[in-house]
Amino acid sequence: MAQGSTSASERARRSSAARRGAQTAATGIQGLDFILDGGLPEGQPTLLRGGPGAGKTAIALTFFCHGLEQGEPSVLATFDESPEALTRHAHALGFPLDEHLAAGRGRILDMRPDRSELVSGGEVELTALLARIGYALDALGARRLVVDAIDGMDESFAPGNSLRAELTRVFDWIRERDATTLITSGEHSGFSERFGLEDYIADCVILLRQEVRYRRMTRLLRILKRRGGGHGTNEFPFLLDHEGVFLSPITGTRLEARPSSERHTTGVDGLDAMLGGGGPYRGSAVMVSGQSGTGKTSFAAAFAAAACRAGDSVLYLSFEEATEELLRNQRSVGLDLASCIDSGRLVLEPLLAVELGWEEHLLRVMRSVQGQTPGVVVLDPASALGDPHDDRQGKEMLLRLFYMLKREGVTVLATELLPDYSDGVSNMDVSSIIDVWIKLRRDERDGRLCRLLNVVKARGLPTSDRVLEYYLSGDGVHVANGAETGGAS
Amino acid sequence: MSELVLRLYIAGRTPAAERAIRNLERIIREAYGDDASCDLEVIDILERPQLAEDERILATPVVIKKLPPPVRRVVGDLSEREKVLIGLDLKEG
Numbered sequence: 263m264a265q266g267s268t269s270a271s272e273r274a275r276r277s278s279a280a281r282r283g284a285q286t287a288a289t290g291i292q293g294l295d296f297i298l299d300g301g302l303p304e305g306q307p308t309l310l311r312g313g314p315g316a317g318k319t320a321i322a323l324t325f326f327c328h329g330l331e332q333g334e335p336s337v338l339a340t341f342d343e344s345p346e347a348l349t350r351h352a353h354a355l356g357f358p359l360d361e362h363l364a365a366g367r368g369r370i371l372d373m374r375p376d377r378s379e380l381v382s383g384g385e386v387e388l389t390a391l392l393a394r395i396g397y398a399l400d401a402l403g404a405r406r407l408v409v410d411a412i413d414g415m416d417e418s419f420a421p422g423n424s425l426r427a428e429l430t431r432v433f434d435w436i437r438e439r440d441a442t443t444l445i446t447s448g449e450h451s452g453f454s455e456r457f458g459l460e461d462y463i464a465d466c467v468i469l470l471r472q473e474v475r476y477r478r479m480t481r482l483l484r485i486l487k488r489r490g491g492g493h494g495t496n497e498f499p500f501l502l503d504h505e506g507v508f509l510s511p512i513t514g515t516r517l518e519a520r521p522s523s524e525r526h527t528t529g530v531d532g533l534d535a536m537l538g539g540g541g542p543y544r545g546s547a548v549m550v551s552g553q554s555g556t557g558k559t560s561f562a563a564a565f566a567a568a569a570c571r572a573g574d575s576v577l578y579l580s581f582e583e584a585t586e587e588l589l590r591n592q593r594s595v596g597l598d599l600a601s602c603i604d605s606g607r608l609v610l611e612p613l614l615a616v617e618l619g620w621e622e623h624l625l626r627v628m629r630s631v632q633g634q635t636p637g638v639v640v641l642d643p644a645s646a647l648g649d650p651h652d653d654r655q656g657k658e659m660l661l662r663l664f665y666m667l668k669r670e671g672v673t674v675l676a677t678e679l680l681p682d683y684s685d686g687v688s689n690m691d692v693s694s695i696i697d698v699w700i701k702l703r704r705d706e707r708d709g710r711l712c713r714l715l716n717v718v719k720a721r722g723l724p725t726s727d728r729v730l731e732y733y734l735s736g737d738g739v740h741v742a743n744g745a746e747t748g749g750a751s
Numbered sequence: 752m753s754e755l756v757l758r759l760y761i762a763g764r765t766p767a768a769e770r771a772i773r774n775l776e777r778i779i780r781e782a783y784g785d786d787a788s789c790d791l792e793v794i795d796i797l798e799r800p801q802l803a804e805d806e807r808i809l810a811t812p813v814v815i816k817k818l819p820p821p822v823r824r825v826v827g828d829l830s831e832r833e834k835v836l837i838g839l840d841l842k843e844g
Contacts, residue, residue, distance in 0.1 A: 371804065372807055373807075373809055374807075375809060376807070376809075376824060378823070378824070379813075379824045379825070379826055380823075380824070380825045380826070380834060380837070380838035381825070381826050381827045386767075386810045386811075386826060386827055387762055387765060387767060387810060387811050387812075388809070388810055389762030389763065389765075389796075389797070389811060390760065390762050390796050390803050390808045390809060390810060390811045390813075391809050391810070393762060393796050393797055393800045393803055394796075394800060394803050394804050394808070396800070397800035397801065397803075397804065398804075415809070
């Protein structure tokens with residue numbers, strides 16, 4: 263093949279171009295563009311493969327609409343859903359596609375096969391299809407093209423015909439047209455294997471997959487192939503809902519935030535005193551661990567309220583209590599979170615859906631953080647994010663979340679529920695990323711239940727070695743005077 | 752039998768297109784004789800791509816019977832006479 267002689271220099275040219283980041287077209291899905299090193303290879307066909315319901319059309323529509331929103335004329339050829347259904351679908355993802363179409367910036371070509379059509383004689387040519395696409399590209403001056411559900415073409419042709427050769431021609435034509443093309447294909451009777459789509463579309467192949475574990479579904483995306491450019495090799499979980507497609511390149515994270523010497527107050531005077539007269543540094547990770555009934559949420563709420571008073575914007579993610587419950591319960595210990603919400607500084611987001619998979623849960627947290635760019639994030643309790651069936655994976659995801667928050671320079675306070683049988687040992691095992699770790703516990707003493715607190719560690723801060731008693735009263739959390747040590751009696 | 756209107760869409764003068772034209776003309780001639788008043792037009796969509804869009808054509812050659820109703824389509828080089836007649840819902844005259 264002629265390709266062989268030029269492939270080495272061609273590859274070198276393409277890879278240096280990819281390093282410059284010049285030859286890509288953004289999909290508009292941030293995380294995906296990140297792992298694709300900028301976006302889809304410009305002027306080349308990319309194949310997006312996946313079974314039914316895997317999210318192919320949503321990703322393809324996002325790529326299409328993102329082009330339109332950037333003022334790039336774009337063409338979409340559909341073999342499966344009607345143009346009307348696609349427009350509705352795009353609306354559901356938040357894109358006013360009908361306006362773009364009405365303004366003539368984009369065009370949807372209806373390529374759905376006519377089922378009443380009869381075939382007589384073996385030889386069928388797909389030139390018409392190319393002529394239609396080419397005509398639309400020329401009319402709009404478009405260089406962004408989506409071909410949705412190309413496997414739908416299979417149905418309109420009898421087996422044993424010339425479809426394979428014709429498809430080769432289609433892809434060669436796309437390369438000649440120099441249009442950045444996203445072609446989706448289902449797994450319809452092994453369509454892409456049967457016709458060797460991955461061999462022809464050698465430039466970029468993206469695979470979508472759904473995984474159901476413990477009756478929870480996770481959507482996963484993986485780059486199988488990307489010629490002349492770097493790409494992440496892992497499987498990345500992604501979200502697909504009314505806010506669109508969200509994929510967080512969580513394994514690509516780097517620690518970038520510059521350390522700050524500015525400090526927050528914990529909102530509890532006695533605790534600030536134990537940390538040398540001030541709370542944790544801005545941008546650090548704080549964990550409050552304790553059994554049930556030790557007031558973890560009150561510590562979290564006190565911290566959040568203090569940060570709001572100091573002028574920070576706070577995102578409080580509550581995994582077990584609904585908004586009203588949380589407000590009422592904290593009011594009982596003298597914390598008025600409602601006024602923080604009214605001031606616009608506190609955003610309280612209950613994420614109670616226990617039916618969500620934990621990866622989906624974490625992705626939602628990341629999306630909320632990226633959407634609201636708060637200075638402080640509270641995760642209460644973060645232990646709810648772990649995977650009860652697989653500690654290791656739950657821990658990994660949690661670590662990534664902490665890394666992501668740190669990278670953004672966000673201060674994070676997480677609470678952790680310790681089971682009574684844990685004997686005070688954390689089973690989240692994320693201490694390597696935690697800067698300040700506060701442990702709470704219950705103790706019975708002289709026929710009375712008392713609550714004790716100590717600082718396990720506090721990076722870069724003076725750390726008290728005392729175990730102090732604290733009280734949850736009607737006017738907040740109070741730590742007993744330092745003279746009153748809980749160690750000996 | 753005056754209202755038979757057929758449109759044969761081709762994409763360039765390919766061998767399959769030439770065969771389809773010959774086959775279709777022969778089928779009409781055999782079915783209705785030389786004097787059949789049949790309006791047959793061959794349209795090259797490479798020259799008139801908007802028509803391919805309007806008719807939602809995917810594969811060529813394709814013959815569309817516009818009249819009498821119902822509208823019918825047969826795709827391919829039309830080498831099987833019986834299939835073409837059935838597909839276009841035509842009765843032999």
